[in-house]
Amino acid sequence: MKNLIEDFTKHIQHAITSANNLSLNPCSKKIDNVLICGLGGSGIGATIIAQIVAPTCSYPILVNKDYKIPAFVNENTLVVVCSYSGNTEESIEMLVLAEQQNAIITCITSGGKLAEIAQEKKYNHIMIPGGHPPRAAFGLAFPPLFQLLAHYNIIEKNYRDEFESAIKLINNEEANIILEAKNIADKLINKIPIIYAEANYEGVAIRFRQQINENSKMLCWHHVIPEMNHNELVGWTTKDEDLAVVIFRNEDDYFRNQKRIEVNKTVFSNYTSTIIEIHSKGNTRLERALYLIHLGDWVSYLIAEQKGIDVTEVNVITNLKNALAKI
Structure with missing residues (x-):
């Protein structure tokens, strides 16, 4: 992997x-x-x-x-x-x-x-x-x-030009990406990650959640801003240091959502001390998405490495497919 x-x-x-x-x-x-x-x-x-x-x-x-x-x-x-x-x-x-x-x-x-x-x-x-x-x-x-x-x-x-720009950006930033991924992995080990992003970047948040699930063998969940401000935010009522908040941030996040994130952080901080903000890089939404995806992939791998588990193994999915094939 x-x-x-x-x-x-x-x-x-x-x-x-x-x-x-x-x-x-x-x-x-x-x-x-x-x-x-x-x-x-x-x-x-x-x-x-x-x-x-x-x-x-x-x-x-x-x-x-x-x-x-x-x-x-x-x-x-x-x-x-x-x-x-x-x-x-x-x-x-x-x-x-x-x-x-x-x-x-x-x-x-x-x-x-x-x-x-x-x-x-x-x-x-x-x-x-x-x-x-x-x-x-x-x-x-x-x-x-x-x-x-x-x-x-x-x-x-x-979008070929944007893909090529993303390639150049990620290659130039690779050492920094891995360093940041290690720091994030250290903070997420033995935690339950809660991933937040602006709605326009929900796909990136889902990708990170899936990588944490499959590579790191951990449960986690995600939600988007502003929707979570109309429901999930109310669920923050109990202090739990096993929870770790991860917030994807982008320069094109709508300004009102940027304000919401700042207010949300004050709520989160009452219940967990682990709040991680990941800032994307890139000049377009595609570049920023690819940057965050690559960084998230590294995080999921490095968590698995720290846990000493096989990052590639997905036996439970294989067993499910085999069981379904018999029906």
């Missing part, structure tokens, strides 16, 4: 370079909306891209993480099915349902049943390198989402 985290920017570079060799068929149908289907490490990129392009994209983009698909899906819906292994049963079922609605289907995968279906039915699809845990293939699977949406004119650009 360590090598895969170290190769994060190499994965991104591979993905955007590979785009030069893509051969995708044009689409003659009118597109009204977009549904991106995917779960876990294969689906988190969908959540993040939907938030990144929201300020400029005129098409509704919905992310679906279930077996079923919404009733609005029809022949004018672009359905992007993401499954790193190509064998995620929920994703395959969503694909079948989308076919029944005559949707416009495209896929991102490294192989499996999804690749077989895409090739057999000549769906536009992007093949990415396989052999990694899905969560460690984020850098390979995330840029193709932009490439597909740009191909179908859902977004006006493929």
Whole structure:
């Protein structure tokens, strides 16, 4: 896992370079909306891209993480099915349902049943390198989402320049990122992390939560500002030093939300002494998101290293899939 985290920017570079060799068929149908289907490490990129392009994209983009698909899906819906292994049963079922609605289907995968279906039915699809845990293939699977949406004119650009800027930023900051990650990991060990971010960066918060779950083998939760100010904030009533607050902060956070964070910190400080603020770097939302994702990946790995556990092992998920396969 360590090598895969170290190769994060190499994965991104591979993905955007590979785009030069893509051969995708044009689409003659009118597109009204977009549904991106995917779960876990294969689906988190969908959540993040939907938030990144929201300020400029005129098409509704919905992310679906279930077996079923919404009733609005029809022949004018672009359905992007993401499954790193190509064998995620929920994703395959969503694909079948989308076919029944005559949707416009495209896929991102490294192989499996999804690749077989895409090739057999000549769906536009992007093949990415396989052999990694899905969560460690984020850098390979995330840029193709932009490439597909740009191909179908859902977004006006493929964001290649921003990806290249993010690569340069992360490479230049790598030593500082690892140092900060070590400091954060030291504070989170044997704690229950509570992750907060502005709503526009919820996907990044979810990614960090998932990495803490899978890599660090820890429970944690996340919420977003301002929504948590209307419910969860009231739950802060008991002093508990086992809790550790992590707040993602960005220069483009809405100014009223920045004020809210400052007030929230005064509440948190009454109940825990561990409040960690992580400030992103970068000139665009995409750069800042990738910076925080990479830093969070390092944190999750370093916690696992301190705990002396196998960061790659996810036996409980494997056992669940095996049990379901027998039903």
